[in-house]
Amino acid sequence: MKELDAPVMDDLWYKNAIIYCLDVEKYLDTDGDGVGDLPGLTERLDYLAGLGVTCVWLQPFYPSPNRDNGYDVSDYYGVHPKHGTLGVYVDFMNHAQQLGMRVIVDLVVSHTSDRHPWFQSARRSPDSPYRDWYVWSKTRPKNWNKGMVFPGVQKETWTLDPVAGEYYFHRFYRFQPDLDTHHPAVRREILRIIGFWLQLGVSGFRMDAVPFLIETKGAGVTPVKDFEMLHGMRTFLQWRRRDAILLAEANVPPDESMKYFGELGERLQMMLNFPVNQRLFYALATGDIKPLVRALEATRERPPAAQWVNFLRSHDELDLGRLTDAQRQRVFAAFAPSKEMQLYDRGIRRRLAPMLDNDRRRLELAFSLLFTLPGTPMLQYGDEIGLGDDLSLPERESARTPMQWSPDPNGGFSTAKKTVRPVISDPIYGYQRVNVDMQRRDPESLLNWMERKIRMRRECPEISWGNWRILDVDAPGVLAMHYHRAGRSLLVLHNFTPKPRVVHLRPSDLRARRLVDLLALNDSEADEAGRHTVRLQAYDYRWFRFREEARS
Numbered sequence: 126m127k128e129l130d131a132p133v134m135d136d137l138w139y140k141n142a143i144i145y146c147l148d149v150e151k152y153l154d155t156d157g158d159g160v161g162d163l164p165g166l167t168e169r170l171d172y173l174a175g176l177g178v179t180c181v182w183l184q185p186f187y188p189s190p191n192r193d194n195g196y197d198v199s200d201y202y203g204v205h206p207k208h209g210t211l212g213v214y215v216d217f218m219n220h221a222q223q224l225g226m227r228v229i230v231d232l233v234v235s236h237t238s239d240r241h242p243w244f245q246s247a248r249r250s251p252d253s254p255y256r257d258w259y260v261w262s263k264t265r266p267k268n269w270n271k272g273m274v275f276p277g278v279q280k281e282t283w284t285l286d287p288v289a290g291e292y293y294f295h296r297f298y299r300f301q302p303d304l305d306t307h308h309p310a311v312r313r314e315i316l317r318i319i320g321f322w323l324q325l326g327v328s329g330f331r332m333d334a335v336p337f338l339i340e341t342k343g344a345g346v347t348p349v350k351d352f353e354m355l356h357g358m359r360t361f362l363q364w365r366r367r368d369a370i371l372l373a374e375a376n377v378p379p380d381e382s383m384k385y386f387g388e389l390g391e392r393l394q395m396m397l398n399f400p401v402n403q404r405l406f407y408a409l410a411t412g413d414i415k416p417l418v419r420a421l422e423a424t425r426e427r428p429p430a431a432q433w434v435n436f437l438r439s440h441d442e443l444d445l446g447r448l449t450d451a452q453r454q455r456v457f458a459a460f461a462p463s464k465e466m467q468l469y470d471r472g473i474r475r476r477l478a479p480m481l482d483n484d485r486r487r488l489e490l491a492f493s494l495l496f497t498l499p500g501t502p503m504l505q506y507g508d509e510i511g512l513g514d515d516l517s518l519p520e521r522e523s524a525r526t527p528m529q530w531s532p533d534p535n536g537g538f539s540t541a542k543k544t545v546r547p548v549i550s551d552p553i554y555g556y557q558r559v560n561v562d563m564q565r566r567d568p569e570s571l572l573n574w575m576e577r578k579i580r581m582r583r584e585c586p587e588i589s590w591g592n593w594r595i596l597d598v599d600a601p602g603v604l605a606m607h608y609h610r611a612g613r614s615l616l617v618l619h620n621f622t623p624k625p626r627v628v629h630l631r632p633s634d635l636r637a638r639r640l641v642d643l644l645a646l647n648d649s650e651a652d653e654a655g656r657h658t659v660r661l662q663a664y665d666y667r668w669f670r671f672r673e674e675a676r677s
């Protein structure tokens with residue numbers, strides 16, 4: 126990647142950001158109705174600032190029947206009354222701004238809720254101005270039961286609407302009719318939605334389901350993706366706010382990613398790195414890092430101002446659909462051995478801590494990787510304290526339980542008798558043991574460990590900005606990465622295996638008299654031949670800066 130000049134580092138704020146994804150509904154309830162709200166989130170922004178988060182990604186908080194966690198929107202220009210009002214939203218934005226924290230919100234416009242007034246009007250009459258905003262067929266299309274995103278749960282992609290007397294297309298659940306995003310009026314409305322939230326201060330959008338958003342839809346239509354649509358959205362976005370960004374949810378093979386970024390970087394600035402995510406879990410499960418190395422190399426190419434977002438778990442299943450069958454089975458065997466832990470024939474519906482057996486060494490390894498793989502890291506709410514999951518909840522809800530703040534009833538999330546989802550109270554991950562209050566006061570807690578790592582990560586912009594290479598070291602299962610930018614270098618080592626490893630670093634690989642350990646008093650001195658020998662314990666990790674370059 127060609128380096129950009131130093132002065133633009135602050136303009137391209139997203140490159141060295143720490144993103145934290147949360148659902149207002151599950152964060153903190155201040156009015157006692159059992160549902161998280163915006164005043165609650167506003168109150169906890171100080172906590173997030175303390176953790177070192179620089180950008181909050183809010184999952185949908187718009188009016189919605191909430192049958193898909195808010196990804197079924199019934200009004201794009203409002204706040205769900207359970208969370209507050211637009212006025213309270215502005216209070217929240219103001220507090221975030223005062224703390225220097227950016228906010229991005231979900232843009233879910235490939236489909237609406239079937240309760241959306243547009244769909245309600247469209248279904249009632251062929252003459253409705255909204256009829257063509259959706260995708261209809263008078264007869265049942267041949268492929269009516271193909272292309273489901275939620276196999277096993279979703280039965281079809283074309284459903285007969287009894288009111289319209291026609292079939293409508295829905296890529297996701299049947300209560301999420303797809304918008305015809307190639308209709309000029311729909312496109313104009315999408316820009317209006319973008320403009321609305323920008324005007325209220327957001328720094329950008331996480332764009333839902335981008336491959337489906339941009340493809341042509343219809344009975345008998347062979348879908349074609351219109352990537353230039355992304356260019357149009359990006360241009361509009363930056364006319365309205367020059368430093369705003371679009372972050373794509375697009376689980377596509379690496380060789381397609383440049384179409385989303387645009388050859389000249391004229392489309393989306395950021396994409397979630399699904400190829401690396403899947404191979405990272407494969408490496409954590411098996412100690413075999415080769416597929417991960419290949420995924421890193423395959424996602425190396427991107428325009429200079431574009432950026433990958435790395436993540437561990439999200440609010441969805443851990444999607445392993447792009448691994449080979451044999452690889453996926455090995456990840457299942459390690460992290461989701463029983464069927465109830467798996468979902469949609471391709472993924473895992475558990476949180477990170479239970480997948481890793483709550484083993485602190487492996488949790489640290491996973492987070493250390495999150496912070497040091499090339500790109501911007503994204504944390505899922507609750508993972509910073511090792512939140513568990515609740516497999517008795519359906520589908521992906523298992524990993525969407527409320528935040529645990531204290532050992533008080535309902536984990537301090539709410540004073541209500543019944544909460545939006547039950548707070549975890551099992552003997553290992555229950556709020557009585559796993560909560561912010563107790564971890565905050567324990568210097569050795571995962572939370573305080575995380576805060577220190579985030580602080581150090583923010584001081585290592587070469588990870589987000591620099592050139593990198595993978596060193597071929599003599600220790601199997603050890604990933605050694607070297608970052609370099611503007612005269613500063615970083616070496617990071619991760620041992621994916623349960624065995625101690627000795628890593629020899631030859632002067633032909635890197636020249637440094639002294640490697641300064643950034644996380645502990647454990648520097649490495651080169652021997653007379655200029656060689657470093659680093660011993661790693663099981664699941665160990667080290668971050669080194671080259672002495673000649675260390676400022677402190």
Ligand code: NOJ
Pocket residue numbers: 193194196197233297333334374440441
């Ligand atoms: C992707 C979101 O992450 C997921 O939670 C949702 O169900 C679908 N898009 C549909 O909006």
